[in-house]
Amino acid sequence: MSKLPVRLLCGPGPSDVAPSVLEVLSRPILGHLDPAFLALAEEVKTMLRTVFQTANETTFAVSGTGSAGMECALVNVIEPGDDVVVGVAGLFGLRLAEIARRCGGAVRTIEVEFGKPIPVERLIQALPAKVLAVVHAETSTGMRQSLEGLGDACRETGTLLVVDAVTSLGGIPLSVDEAGIDVCYSGTQKCLSVPPGLAPITFSDAALEGVRRRGTPVRSWYLDVGLLTQYWGEERTYHHTAPTGMIAALHEGLRLVLDEGLEARWQRHQTLGGELQIALAEMGFRFLAEAGHRLPQLSATFLPDKIGDERVKRRRLLDDFGIEVGAGFGPLSGKGWRIGLMGESCRPDKLARLVDGIRAVVS
Ligand SMILES: Cc1ncc(COP(=O)(O)O)c(C=O)c1O
Structure with missing residues (x-):
């Protein structure tokens, strides 16, 4: 193999x-x-x-x-x-x-x-x-x-x-x-x-x-x-x-x-997911879910305007940076990504790598 x-x-x-x-x-x-x-x-x-x-x-x-x-x-x-x-x-x-x-x-x-x-x-x-x-x-x-x-x-x-x-x-x-x-x-x-x-x-x-x-x-x-x-x-x-x-x-x-403890784990997701959402908003991403009802561990986003084909960007993130994000579904289809920060992926060093990779492909 x-x-x-x-x-x-x-x-x-x-x-x-x-x-x-x-x-x-x-x-x-x-x-x-x-x-x-x-x-x-x-x-x-x-x-x-x-x-x-x-x-x-x-x-x-x-x-x-x-x-x-x-x-x-x-x-x-x-x-x-x-x-x-x-x-x-x-x-x-x-x-x-x-x-x-x-x-x-x-x-x-x-x-x-x-x-x-x-x-x-x-x-x-x-x-x-x-x-x-x-x-x-x-x-x-x-x-x-x-x-x-x-x-x-x-x-x-x-x-x-x-x-x-x-x-x-x-x-x-x-x-x-x-x-x-x-x-x-x-x-x-x-x-x-x-x-x-x-x-x-x-x-x-x-x-x-x-x-x-x-x-x-x-x-x-x-x-x-x-x-x-x-x-x-x-x-x-x-x-x-x-x-x-x-x-x-x-x-x-x-x-x-x-x-780790359940409380600590929930807090880790809340903190790092919140940081990711702030960074995404700064890059021009918008969120499908209403404020106040957003999951920290899964951000369903619209890509910033005039970014071009989302599939090309997503593929570049995978090929050049080794990072997988998900395609959008429903209203996000062809327009957005679903970005997860769950469990072992939800770590400060991985968040930093993710944000750097996304910034590089959307800028
Ligand atoms: C909320 C929810 N329910 C059910 C499922 C189905 O799980 P699976 O794809 O593991 O069969 C998923 C999978 O993403 C999910 O996110």
Whole structure:
């Protein structure tokens, strides 16, 4: 195989991976029922509970990327004909709605212009429903969605709250139990800085009770939480071959997160993301997300005027500076970039390199 380049990953994911996580990935693989591996997997569950800030027993990692987490969340809580409300403020809200429909849900969407947050009152007014699903950090627009009051409103109306935390977990404050979230999922490749391939997920007792009371089997065998917990729970029996190398890598990634401390990690993203946004504004970039609702870890930007073809500039950043940023989506398509500063990519020296590289290609 020809030698692959080393990049600085500043797109919407994946982000850079710490050397100690890469080292774990190079170790010999263990069997998925090896007692040594099962002990490590137990620690992963405990660490995920801390990172999600939940006491939920059913907390584990789905084998698959963030979209597998999304499907796992929805396919378990939705039965054909169920009333489902989905907040749509970007690509990932649209994906939630699409998957909810494929699960047989009767989907009502609450939509806003991309870049704007969804007013929580509009979501609350749409209740009761069987399920309310929203994206916490909308990676397509760089918008941070408030979850304030949603948990209480869902509990009062007997609605299950599903939250996409793919881009938020480990990057901005999120407490699953305090927010009253019933099912929350993430991805390993963003602010957790582990390669793509696993989707951490957690289910509340109310969500599991709903799954137990289903009149129809879960439509996906692979993502059926009842079957998955036969492996991740006490029985530890075979369901599918767990990706042991990736779970070991996640263990190391979570160890780094917890060593740093969640508060410190959120603050690092807030500080360096804020500095990046100041530097971008000085260079003439504009932001899609409304001020006050911007994610520090993902800036969705319009390029400065008269810059020319964004693809040429983005390619130059990659070829000449070894820096990856992401293409724009929706209103940003062909006009802007999505610039991530997540996990291991979110370091002062890397921020300086990123800003220098962007300045060189846009000036
Ligand atoms: C908010 C959000 N949800 C879901 C996904 C889907 O994750 P994946 O691409 O890992 O399947 C992404 C990926 O970028 C995302 O940003």
